[in-house]
Amino acid sequence: MIYVSRQEHFNAAHKLYNPAWSKEKNVEVFGPCANENWHGHNFDLIITVKGNPDPETGFVIDLKKLSKLIRAEVIEALDHKNLNLDVPFMKGKMASTEIVAQEIWKILEPRILSISKFGELHSVKLYETPRNYVEYFGE
Ligand code: NI
Numbered sequence: 001m002i003y004v005s006r007q008e009h010f011n012a013a014h015k016l017y018n019p020a021w022s023k024e025k026n027v028e029v030f031g032p033c034a035n036e037n038w039h040g041h042n043f044d045l046i047i048t049v050k051g052n053p054d055p056e057t058g059f060v061i062d063l064k065k066l067s068k069l070i071r072a073e074v075i076e077a078l079d080h081k082n083l084n085l086d087v088p089f090m091k092g093k094m095a096s097t098e099i100v101a102q103e104i105w106k107i108l109e110p111r112i113l114s115i116s117k118f119g120e121l122h123s124v125k126l127y128e129t130p131r132n133y134v135e136y137f138g139e
Pocket of ligand 1: 014033039040041
């Protein structure tokens with residue numbers, strides 16, 4: 001089994017704010033991340049596909065196709081956007097890095113199968129800052 005990864009980048013604004021709570025409770029739990037007027041991050045997204053190489057090409061997945069897919073299906077929806085307001089697949093959800101990673105999985109998992117006979121999605125790794133990142137394996 002080989003693990004093949006592609007890194008992409010986007011920047012986006014968000015706030016962490018649970019509308020079911022009071023303003024005080026949001027500030028208590030989320031601190032400055034609850035700032036009403038938003039804040040931004042430079043996100044790095046690493047998509048890993050696993051499988052055995054196609055004997056004809058030696059590839060698990062064509063990284064050019066994977067990059068194109070990630071950009072068309074995910075980056076375009078997120079880059080220079082407000083995660084709370086602008087992104088259809090984040091509507092009504094908490095705009096945490098965890099939830100964004102899970103939503104990216106849901107979008108990419110079936111589409112990766114459609115561009116590669118030999119690879120399947122293994123993980124979505126999303127860096128919110130160089131020191132804070134989440135990793136999702138689909139369960
Ligand atoms: Ni933040």
